[in-house]
Amino acid sequence: MKRLFMAIAVAGLLGACSESNPDANQYGADPALPAPQRGLLPSMTIAEPALWGDQRPTVPEGYTITAIATDLKIPRQTLVLPNGDILVAEGRGGGAPALKPKDVIAGRIKAQGNTSVESGNRLTLLRDTAGDGTYKERTVFAEGLNAPYGLALVDDKLYVANQDALVRFDYTEGQTEASGPPVKVADLPSAINHHWTKALAASPDGKYLYVGIGSNSNITERGMEAEVDRALVWQVDADTGAHKPYATGLRNPTALAFLPGTDQLWAVVNERDEIGPNLVPDYLTSVREGAFYGWPYSYWGQHVDSRVRPQNPEKVASAIAPDYSLGSHVAALGLDFSLPAMGPEFAEGAFIGEHGSWNRKNPVGYKVVFVPFRDGRPAGPPVDFVSGFLGADGKTRGRPVGVTVDPRGALIVADDLSNTVWRVSPRR
């Protein structure tokens, strides 16, 4: 009998060690998907935070990067207003209770890779008064919000996706402070809020708002009941606040954007953890109305996840594969489409902010990549646009979240570890 115990123990430990690295060219429409694996302990590598000091993130030749705002209170997403002002949503949401001893321990470990600054729950406005990209004026546009994340402007209405509600401010150009408290457009699913961020995009005609609502667990471990109205994108009528599911099975759609000149919504989505260093790829996808993208029953089309009970073969059969793999565990949290003002090499495509991995021995992500597009589709592997957040010394100096293209020719990057907003622009 004791030999059996030893066999189980050894098998378990071997499972923990047999992690294959590195990432096997997991980019694009048809990524390599290895068999699921999980040792006795989940792989956890949290890069130790460090200060930037004199260091700066790395940008391509011919580009410069500057910190346009520091000492923010956890900047997540940004919005460039028509007059060039930048709004920054600051805060931290969630607070889902620990269910197992594992949650208590893993939560402590993961917290080491995040900022300890208190949630801002506010919008900060940055103004470049001199027009030289220095943003010397800084005001609090609105405060007392509840973990604001997604931002969208439609004409004179500023929409903010709090972790529990979609709210609206009246906005007039040049305003540095909201004229009053926001009006609620619609309540958003917020029970537990394991994945609390609410991504936001407005349709080009401004009639509809699209809200990305993440799952309430990694893979249903908080129970199926907790997943009602989760892991989907809502279409919300801007006038009435009426909503309907637009696309489902998207585990954690953390950023939404319309491809300029089209009516096509795109999303970056964070996929499930704890089945191996190269599973499951986070992705960039066009969001098809009515489509089901697999979560929780399957991933990348019909790859069944055996951790989900009861299983649902009909749902698996209806699942469609997303468009473009960004690689497993990169944690894509930002998405915006480029414009010719960003320079000829980066004129057409998507910028994607990658917060960086935890569930992987060799960290990945921790950078902003550019996915080139042609004819409205991704065309080619991702290219590093801003990197160096994870230093050669293994320490993390920043973690990118939201990315926003400033039409004047700059990429605005929110960094929620160093609490900085970066601006990357072509050198003139």
Added chain:
Amino acid sequence: MAVTVDHVARARAIHPLHAFLLAGSVPLFLGALLSDIAYARSYQVQWSNFASWLMAGALVFAGISMLWALIDLFRTGRRGNRPLGYFVLLLSTWVLGFINALVHAKDAWAMMPTGLILSVLVTALACLAAWAGLSTPRAGGAA
């Protein structure tokens, strides 16, 4: 004669707190097993949360008992081989129980069926360890 037997029994019985922890670990391991069975039958994931915490509690109880048994091992000296067997049983229970706790930390159904199988083995081992630990020589018995 009766006085003598009583004296031997007292000398050999484990400390009341040690006995409390040892015996207490059994219903905790058993509770984890029953919770695993309930999860397997219902797919209600809350049962696996119950199992995880029961297992954690059982490991605390069994762990302290194990340390106590280890110390007793050195204190008892030449008083027979029961303490060694008892310690080995407890050690096996604890090590396998710890592995089981890690298996239970996997998300949702990923803990199955390994977690359930381990819970059966660990519960059986815990019963044997408690039996060995709480057995004291009785008059006319063959302890």
